[in-house]
Amino acid sequence: MGSYVARRLLQMGPLMVGISMVVFALIQAAPGGPEAVLLSSGRFVDPSVVEAYRVKLGVDQPVPVQYVRWAKTALTGDLGVSYSSARPVVHMIAERLPATVELMGSAFLLASLLAATIGFASALRPHSWIDLVGAGASFLGIAMPVFWLGLLLQLVFAVQLGWLPVSGTHTVGTSSVRDHLAHLALPTVVLASRYVASWSRYFRASLISALQSDYVRTARAQGLREGRVVFVHAVRNALAPVVSVMALGLADLVSGAVVTETVFAWPGIGRLFVQGMFARDYPVLMGILLMGSLSVIAFNLVADVVYGLLDPRIRYD
């Protein structure tokens, strides 16, 4: 296992270089450049200022030259300076990361609990009303656009009932935990809905499959109590494929949720990415995309390791 993990870690280097090249090329391929931000406010801008701006940022240079320049500094851990705020990208990402980790973490926890509960109940009583309600809710969750659900919940709980705030992370000037949790509630529910819908279906299918397997029948034939059969034998095996899916969801912990963060004005990585995209802030986009790629690779590795721990039959050479 140790050598497998070490080999995978070593492979990450060339993989990240390849990803950075593709991402850089894709970003540059998008039409328009960072000068658009000068003109987007609808006011007059001298053309000489626009050209000077491009020269200052270095985006007048050929793309390969720009990439090499970026890569040289990135290798030292410096992801460059944002075009729009003139601040180091590393600082900007570090500022936004806690908000994203908190939101994604709470959504992940809530989604795990709900998905496990719904999936478990549905699998134990397949085709019962519980299963049908679970399936209906899951399909609704998958089909419902996140922004729409967000606006709907804001309308009901913030505007109509007045129980929860519409947006932000806290009421300015207050530092109570309850106030913060009130702000966290709606975006967490919205974000979790996306995961609950799919994870509960995976868990249900996986658990039904396990419950129908030979070893479960054998366990029951041996006279083991049903609780032991389900929790010790079936659930453990059923978890393995679900863990792979959930681990990929974990990668979102650092890359943020673009739509949810925008709808709830949550100051995380997702919103920073949207701002960077509209402003063609290449260094910010590169920083976030690379971090996202890195987390996907890392959590894939984690998933593989956990998979092996859950299922002793799997061995890595």
Add this chain to the structure above:
Amino acid sequence: MNRYFVSALAVLAGCAGSEAPRREGRKILRVAYEREIDLLNPFTSQNLVDISFSMIEGLVTTNERNEYIAVLAKEIPTEANGLVVRYPDGSYRMTWPLQENVRWHDGVAFTSEDVCFTWRFVAGPKSMTYNREQYLGIQTCEMPDEHTVVFTWDGAYAYYAGLFEGILPRHVFMKPDGRTEMTVDEIVNYEPYNRGQRTVGTGPFKFAEWKTGEYIRVVRNPDYWRGREFPAIDEIVWAFIPDNNTRLLALKSGRYDWGRIQPTQVSVVLDLKSSDVHLIDANSVMHFDLAKRTELGRRLFDDVRVRRAIFHAIDRASVAGKLMEGAVKVAEGPINPNSPYHNANVTTYPYDLAQSRRLLEEAGWAMGPGGVRQKDSQRFSFVMLNRAGTTDRILLAQVIQAGLKAVGIEVIFETLESAAWTQRWRRGQWEAMVSAWFLPADPGITGLYACQGANNMTGFCDPALDQILERSDQALSFEARMPLLHQAQAELAEQARMLPLYQNVTPEVVGKRVRGYRGSGTNFGSFWNLWQWTLEEQGG
């Protein structure tokens, strides 16, 4: 489960009432702001305007009547008050008397040195200030005393009274030796000023906190130069809520005192108990542009009869009354009707499909197969460039498309995301689009319509109009400038260069407890008189 879910939310919400929590005894103005700002330097930021005016003042600003008014200047120099003097060589001497007893937020006195420093910065080749070129006519900046600045201009520039909307604190931008000023590049990148640690102005509020991605908080300046009774508000929180729908709901929730919404959202907030909606006439005209920088554009739009025919086929009254739900008025020219420079007696293009068809026939465009006109085997079909996310403009484009279809013209849409759209616009790779500019109070339109105008991307060029515009830009008095701008507007309408659709409005939702608000439609925004605002209730 639903019951438990709702109960859980209710518990979480235990502390939150329908009213915004307020700190004891403090009057706090909460703004639901539509943008997240980039940095705090008023000259290099791309989106700072409103927040800037709470902290940073300039020599002038604009009021709710579209007029320039003095702020850090005691008065605006004119020939009439003797502060503008023409020299025999054609240069001009303009004297700005400055307010005395003004101090920066850190206690240092504001003087004429700060004004000259600001000029040196803006005019510097690397300042990146959006209107830098307008400052280049200034040749020298003299400081006869601490409270007087004298600029020598190399000629007459009508827009001179609208410059210096912000002043930079020279002492903040000194190098460690205390004697040398930072270079322009160093100022542009000076993070303590850009991010708030050393952002000092002379305004009614001082910088307090910037939580990236969330809000900026400014607090009352107790030493404000207009008197200790100003401002009457203790604190302003500018919460960044860029999503239009979220901002609307935030305003509806009653937790915010101020916010801008979309014209099409007005009907949703009309019945709010805690706020009123003010429709501010923006210094901006939504208009339909045709361009002839492409081969297709030249073939289609070179003939003025064709342009007039197109304009007659667009039902602007319906656009204003139905599409925009009566929130806007039909426009007839590029200059705000509230401005004394507006010319109401110009050629207009009422909705008249018969007239449109007649003009097209006259121009040789006969009805062809598929209901699309053609001439010399050229179909009358063109692409209209839309910017993604600008819902109002895309709806307008659809109305235009339907109108032109009725007279045998095919319009195809191409919708691009903002940066891509801007690139195509700048390069002149387009034939038609719906667009709008937010103009300063100055009525100059040279940049938009002169042959070499910095923002004329249409390819239309009229040397006679250029002469009129050039003369209007050199007229320093209203009496001299007004007839020239009237002439220019008449010429633009006659030549059907662009079709004004409607005068933009900016709906601003303002809490009923806010007093002193006087919304302004210029590009300087509605916070120009924040020092006069008050909040009615105690405990803010």
